Amino acid sequence: MADQYAHSGEDKRPTETPAIRWEEPPEGPVLVLLDQTRLPAEEMELVCTDASALVEAIRSLAVRGAPLLGIAGAYGVALAAVRGFDVDEAAAALAGARPTAVNLAVGVRRALGAYRAALAEGGDGRRAAEAALAAARALHREDAEASARMAGHGLALLDELLPAGGHRVLTHCNTGALVSGGEGTAFAVALAAHRAGRLRRLWVDETRPLLQGARLTAYEAARSGMAYTLLTDNAAGSLFAAGEVDAVLIGADRIAADGSVANKVGSYPLAVLARYHHVPFIVVAPVTTVDPDTPDGASIEVEQRAGHEVTEITAPQASVAGAGGGIAVAPLGTQAYNPAFDVTPPELVTAIVTEEGVVSPVTSEALAELCARARRTTAR
Template sequence: MADQDARSGEDKRPTEIPALRWEEPPEGPVLVLLDQTRLPAEEVELVCTDASALVEAIRSLAVRGAPLLGIAGAYGVALAAVRGFEVEEAAAALAGARPTAVNLAVGVRRAQAAHQEALARTGDTRQAAAAALAAARTLHRQDAEASARMAAHGLALLDELLPAGGHRVLTHCNSGALVSGGEGTAFAVALAAHRSGRLRRLWVDETRPLLQGARLTAYEAARNDMAYTLLTDNAAGSLFAAGEVDAVLVGADRIAADGSVANKVGSYPLAVLARYHHVPFIVVAPVTTVDPDTPDGASIEVEQRPGYEVTEVTAPQVPVTGAGGGIPVAPLGTQAYNPAFDVTPPELVTAIVTEEGVVSPVTAEALAELCARSRQVTIS
């Protein structure tokens, strides 16, 4: 059964299988993940018994999405502690598994700090492990709560910007329940619009090269009975030109102090198109995705993925012959440019929606004020 503490902020999931859960079978605690590389063809779970298995799951994108990576990182620290592994070593490996996604390191540090504090205070490794697990469960619950608040703030913003209703929203990559302890970030806003009868159409970018839009967002949209249409990434321009997009909603993996947004590669071209066609470009992310230690977009480390993700395609239950386990679509030896993310400058972002409110226009000063307000709420 899923952890009830971590799931208390949720009303509904698009699938019966949660993206992540902590379990304690007789043979010892484990972290169970829905393998997102197998969706939508199969709902298969991975069982991680140690941090190294979780690191591999993170790198392979079996578990992905900024908020969920933070939760996974925290549970990974707890897993190492409960099973008696070296916690500091596990924390370092987890935090570095995907460098762009700041939430991963935030989650790791939170559980690690709880473990260190309890160990220093009590000298008891079991109490320290329990403290790490409690921190992970708290983060999981808080993310579910944050998701609900982001959805409410985002829907209110859409209604303000688009008073005529009947929202036609374009999204990129996947930002729903598969990336969150709740119902997601950007997708959660579209889902709220759908439930209120104000979503006319969800346009879903397929999101090359790994098709997170086609495989995952379409999967979630179908599960929620949303009106959605899938398109190739390079068809977005024709949609804008035809006047078929009212707003763009995307998530974020890191937001720099100046408001620059790193998100799945392909987001920046959408922001450029949106600006040209006078369409709001809205980023939805929890406050934990804002990184005050990263001053600007140029300072964001952009993860480079393997070239075979571009030179090969994969499909479930299809014979594979490529080096990366896929079907070759380019000549042998072809070099590929494959950044996982691109960076959108703040001047192209209409608004950043967080659980603590909306920042618009997007400036360093407004973001700093939001983060300070969030810290005060957390402390109180």
């Protein structure tokens, strides 16, 4: 069950209204989400009291972004455990809510593993629920720390590749505090460059059809005082041709073992443009986004979303008339092709930036070594 309440977003930075938080009011623990479908018109929060409400929030994109989905999945398992629901059933529903984002299943498995381990050690349901919640909180904290390290590694890489400074960076979709326990992935790198006085311009793709760039990245950039400009996705080519882009920074929802990167649809065309124009194409993502069990790009399951997201336009607080709740922009009955993601092959990726360091050139061997190093670090 999800309840909803709104509050003004004026005079706040993005990090002051967290994208996700655990609360324990007198009536019982809840998971509170900033409803990203309502931004930038208003900051409205969803209060989830069970895993099914969280699954719906994930599917509707009220909560989104690979790292944050991992955190949400872990908290969802803990919520089911604390409230006495079927934990295995909740975990299965959560892990399958969005198939491309590997972090979601990773977060679910981590909290579920802690829950089962506590039971195996002779703990009761309460102790097992506490273990699941502790695992979710640890993942939340670790993601914030990883975000800060990615920002540092990414800024160092930008400075190395672009020694003249005054970086003009193009980004796609949304990769800031709204997708992370910290300040984000690719956006966090741009934000670090801004704070260091080395960001000349952030070019923001609007990111059709759901406008995560226009609604969310522009929202975060404005609140951070960054110099940014919004453009339609199909205007990016003219920017490259005019020599106005120094680097592309994107996030990832899944990175295959060979270095193929699944990210918001529209990322692959940017990689092709970047290669033609000799511009670095940089992916920023935590190590948990690398999936050794997915051998290559062709093995990545790409989520197909409802056609009405293309045939209709929705906007927060706008009057609506379409079958999907939006304003119709195509004739009734029009079929739409609406993949949520596309896949960029590793040969088009200049570097992958993670909290454990930078992989460049991107190869299966380098990624395997990165993951092994991350496991050794975690085991200490």
